[in-house]
Amino acid sequence: MKLTVVGGGSTYTPELIDGFARLRDTLPVRELVLVDPAADRLDLVGGLARRIFARQGHDGRIVTTSDLDAAVDGADAVLLQLRVGGQAARQQDETWPLECGCVGQETTGAGGLAKALRTVPVVLDIAERVRRANPDAWIIDFTNPVGIVTRALLRAGHRAVGLCNVAIGLQRKFAGLLGVAPADVHLDHVGLNHLTWETAVRLGGPEGADVLPRLLAEHGDAVAADLRLPRPLLDRLGAVPSYYLRYYYAHDEVVGELRTKPSRAAEVAEMERQLLRMYGDPALDEKPALLAERGGAYYSEAAVDLAAALLGGAGSPYQVVNTSNRGTLPFLPDDAVIEVPATVGGKGAAPLPVADVDPLYAGLMANVTAYEDLALDAALRGGRDRVFRALLAHPLVGQYGYAEQLTDLLVAHNREHLAWA
Incomplete structure (x- = not known):
């Protein structure tokens, strides 16, 4: 089995490598190709990846290259984890929206739109090259904003599934609080990427008993603290929102915080510098503890599980x-991309039935889905007016004055990545 990781020079990659090494019985990778245009980073990450495989007794071959076409040739699955513009672009996404009093964040709001505009054309070009190399290959997308990127891939007819680590992170968290194995926890997880709620927590499988009321009664304070939301809000919802809902439920509070502290992008950039120094140590043969602070916890387990199911x-x-x-x-709409439990196999992912959704959640989902449709249109066809329409539709923007200012700022900060600008 051959797997290719596009964006293989990411500091995230050792997390993925560790999962491939530990879970080789689930996903028997014989050749793993890491492809990235940043040769210096790729050399460091590739060296550590080989040492991790060796330490854990994995005899698979790890190849590093900057040649995308060679990397995807014959691949059974291609994992996308790229960041167009790097951390410098993320720094901009997280800062210029604050000039208008709007949340600065890399996957939602105006910053998330900027990332989508930079990313979708690049991902679609990669996907076409994958299709030419092997039309049966699966594309697994981690690249944010996952919902919009996955929708672009599916609309273009690619064999693609999007993946996020929010659900698996909450599953592990709840399992620890309840004192059970993660495999025993099944989430009624519903929404869009980075806009989800856990409406039930079931033990034993999709039809198991719902222990969410017990979880909130016994551990609500701990869950609320992790989400940085008030405990009474969780009690009133009777559900657990993802931490991204804080951008909606506490927008002005978050903006105030973001204006008074270093951006997450700045923190991550410094962390990446430290990680790359560590990766260059020839004695290091395991993922360092610092990587856990980088984000993406458990995404290797989720990636292995998904790739294994898709590939039989x-x-x-x-x-x-x-x-x-x-x-x-x-x-x-039928072609909207949703984030829900699904059955996964060789033919792809089929969503499981979902119980009636509370209007409190359904309304916000519908609003953000409309924004995502407009965002994808802007990413595919370009144009200032399409950017404006997407921003005006986003519930974190919503006012025409802000949408006008943010459109100007977005174009100014991303001109080098927008072919139409």
Whole structure:
């Protein structure tokens, strides 16, 4: 089995390598190709990747290259984890929206739109090259904003599934609080990428008993602290929102915080400098503890599970993924990309039935889905007016004055990445 990681020079990659090494019985990778245009980073990450494989007794071959076409040739699955513009672009995404009093964040709001505009054309070009190399290859997308990127891939007819680590992170968190194995926890996880709620926590499988009321009663303070949301809000919702909902439920509070502290991008950039120094140490043969602070916890387990299921291996048949709605949520278009539990196999992901969704959540999902449709249109066809329309539709912007200013700022900060600008 050959797997290719596009963006293989990312500091995230050793997390993924560690998962491939530990879970080789689930996903028997014989050749793993890391492809990245940044040769210096790729050399460091590739060296550590080989040492991790060796330490854990994995005899698979690890190849590093900057040649995308050679990297995807014959690949059974291609994992996308790229960042167009690097951390410098992320720094901009997180700062210029604050000039208008709007959240600065790399996956939602105006910053998330900027990332989508930079990313979608690049991802679609990569996907076409994958299709030419092997039309049966699966594309697994980690690249944010996952919902919009996955929708672009599916609309273009690619064999693609999107993946995020929010659900698996909450599964692990809840399992620890409840004192059970993670595999025993099944989430009624519903929404869009980075806009999700856990409406039930079931033990034993999709039909198991819902222990969410018990979880909130016994551990609500700990869950609320992790989300940085008030405990009474969780009690009133009777659900656990993802931490990204804080941008909506506490928007002005978050803006105030972001204006008075270093950006997450700045923190990550410094962390990456430290990690790359560590990766260059020839004695290092395991992922360093610092990597856990980088983000992406458990994403290696989720990636292995998804790739194994898609490729006919031992992956779990039930996984939370990003895939086409296809009537699952009747208030959204069929081609909307939703994040829900699904059955996963060689034919792809099929969403499991979802209980009626509270209007409190359904309304916001519908609003953000409309924004994502407009954002994808702007990413595919370009134009200042399309950018404005997407921003005006976003619930974190919503006012025409802000949308006008943010459109100007977005174009000014991203001109080198926008072919039409």
